[in-house]
Amino acid sequence: MATIEAYHHPASAEIATGSDGVTILAEGMALAERTLADERRQVVAFRSPGDMLCLDRGVVTTSRLRLVAVTPVTVCRVAADVVRDFGRRYASFHESLMGAACREISWLGERLLVLGRMSAQERIAIFLLEMLARTDHNGATDGGASVRLPMNREDIADYLGLNVETVSRTLSRFKRQGLIQLPKPGRAVIGDIAPLKALAPIRIEGLEGLG
């Protein structure tokens, strides 16, 4: 009996997660999106390896989120009954899941602040720092940290509640100001973290040891 399974999805494909159980991203980058009939779209989160893809789905809740692979991805799915079993047998397991859910809630509150109250500049600065925080910087970042941006401009725009042109313009402006370089599509280089941090009015999770 297979209790944990791995699945692959090509870029741009929808990722199937059961209505129950736990799905974890193993490789690649994904995004969770919510769309409206009239084409408007909100990217709720980008997901990196190690992230759970199912926290919005309760046992009964039918979530309106769609998971899409940004790059080719591998996901691990743990069947619902296995999760329940583990949860009943080891309380700490369930508590750990609960902790992940609480962190997600806390983070979503932060994102509401970004979408509700921040300027385009601030949103982009925060976005770049978030992406930096989830890249493996092998120790030092001096001399410029290279950040992978595998998603396209539209995904970034829909994540930040902006439009493509504004994202592009703001990135160009940062480049002109020497805050970043854009050597090739899908990549940004942050020479010095400090000025970006100065533009971002919130502290970014996972960026403690840097700057």
Next chain:
Amino acid sequence: MATIEAYHHPASAEIATGSDGVTILAEGMALAERTLADERRQVVAFRSPGDMLCLDRGVVTTSRLRLVAVTPVTVCRVAADVVRDFGRRYASFHESLMGAACREISWLGERLLVLGRMSAQERIAIFLLEMLARTDHNGATDGGASVRLPMNREDIADYLGLNVETVSRTLSRFKRQGLIQLPKPGRAVIGDIAPLKALAPIRIEGLEGLG
């Protein structure tokens, strides 16, 4: 040994919730807010009786949310060790908490869509319907459902990512268009739900049996 305690707070007072345990709103209305050093503020949620006030706080996470009483409130606090005890003894208790957390996550995703992609009109329409959904409409709503709006315009504005004037103007406009009446401060009357629903591009939780 008291395992569950009730506390009262006057309007505008901060509500103390422990860093752990479960706190439930029993009476009144509260809000969860996140503020920035420069006075910008995001109201993350309004809370009505029955709502949990602590879902953003994990066992370790230090949340940046502040809970404030909108009206005088009563809260019930269940101590952390009691929650943990119950969770370990009855798996379904923990699963129920997890379900609440998942619903919260799902709802927050929806709110991101509102703040990221919707017009002032749409935000206000959604807000009015949300508030309607949590008022006790004793059966029929024909002849006009009266909705309590105990929070002030600034709270509404900060909840919707707008400013006070835009909230006021949009409400006035709805009134002029006959969608609502504003008989006295702190109250709105929705004559017919259908036109408001038509303005709101999403389905509102808990509004199924109406309209």
Next chain:
DNA sequence: CGCACACTTGATGTAGCTCAAGCGGCGTGG
């Protein structure tokens, strides 16, 4: 009675959106 404060209304400003046009890299097919 009159002050204070929440709300409304009006006039003006502007950040970001829309529309439209280039640019460039990459894959395809001749």
Next chain:
DNA sequence: CCACGCCGCTTGAGCTACATCAAGTGTGCG
């Protein structure tokens, strides 16, 4: 191997929804 066309990105010009600034209005409370 090169030409072509597609598509993602950038850049520019002008517009608009909402913000900002500035008066009113009314209501409750001392």
